[in-house]
Amino acid sequence: MASSAQFVDFITGQLAGVGDVTVKKMFGEYGLYSGGKMFGLVCDDRLFIKNTTSGKNFAGNVAEAAPYPGAKPIMLIEDQLEDGNWLCKLVRITVAELPEPKTKKRK
Numbered sequence: 718m719a720s721s722a723q724f725v726d727f728i729t730g731q732l733a734g735v736g737d738v739t740v741k742k743m744f745g746e747y748g749l750y751s752g753g754k755m756f757g758l759v760c761d762d763r764l765f766i767k768n769t770t771s772g773k774n775f776a777g778n779v780a781e782a783a784p785y786p787g788a789k790p791i792m793l794i795e796d797q798l799e800d801g802n803w804l805c806k807l808v809r810i811t812v813a814e815l816p817e818p819k820t821k822k823r824k
Contacts, residue, residue: 731801732808735809757808766808772814773792
């Protein structure tokens, strides 16, 4: 089941405090980016945030699930969706710890 545009709009609205969040449609689902780094996914109208040590420490006891079959489990954000300040802080912490994206070599 693909995610709805309304849910993606809700999530991006909640993350407005981060500043530079962009969304890319991927196979009927959505990738979330900040500063060129992919930090999360919206799959089946659920928000997933990549695991980082600092992010997991901040989030506390958050469930993990695979966003799609065959994927590694990452943080599934459910109870905190209405708390935009908390979500923004989690995303900032996570993005700060993620490695810089690799530059693509031109052929």
